[in-house]
Amino acid sequence: MSNTKALPVPDPADARAVAPCCPPLTERPFTAEEAETAARMFKALGDPVRLRLFSAVASHEGGEACVCDISDVGVSQPTVSHHLKKLKEAGLLASERRGTWVYYRVEPSVLAAMGKLLTGPSAAA
Amino acid sequence: MSNTKALPVPDPADARAVAPCCPPLTERPFTAEEAETAARMFKALGDPVRLRLFSAVASHEGGEACVCDISDVGVSQPTVSHHLKKLKEAGLLASERRGTWVYYRVEPSVLAAMGKLLTGPSAAA
């Protein structure tokens, strides 16, 4: 890793807790690696169907949802599974099989990290 | 060709879909329309080159940058222009010709809107 000294973050403990990704994009020009990493997440949310699925999971009670409960997004069931897989590969969702059904859950740190990335430390909350 | 070179933004539908975008995606499942609108912005940031260009503009002094200053992202100059156009169509950037050079500027409300969308009202800044 040829990474130079990290940015003078005022609170490094808070930053490392939820931001494994990149600095705020208003802070410094992104490097190629940072851009690749961050773009992967944005791209995962760049599809209407995936965004609906992600929102459905994120807004579901308990932070997790069965596939059977969110698959009403206007596409076939294999397509739903395909998109959920993409979201999982992007690190935005986690899946767990519990008996007959499969439950998807949002990775909370991802939302905070992307929020910081966009609005800066003010999104830390 | 078919259009005169008067207006820089021939499609108002894209530009106006920025600020009053959507509720936080953890609040309620997105509707199809909300997902389309929000996904358009995420998709614009879903490319590494575009993300680097956007970050370069956002982090530049004065909040604006000349094309000649940010076009070092590893792709040809036409490709840079192409991506900047995409970002402008997505409502994330605004361009202004000042003499010989063209300057791009970030739409601040967009960052706040997307931040809210991800992390909820805590990103209101």
Place this chain on the structure above:
DNA sequence: CCCTTGGTTCGACGTATGTCAACATAGGCG
């Protein structure tokens, strides 16, 4: 054991996307 329900994987198809080279336009300068 088979059969029904829930979910994923596979193969294929059409379309969108990113990229470049070549050309076109805008503005400054000798």
Place this chain on the structure above:
DNA sequence: CGCCTATGTTGACATACGTCGAACCAAGGG
């Protein structure tokens, strides 16, 4: 005026992406 630099546009191409139908695993219930 013509040339030269700075951006944008066009056309073409390879690749990736979203979508579906069909086939394939997993878990329960008769």
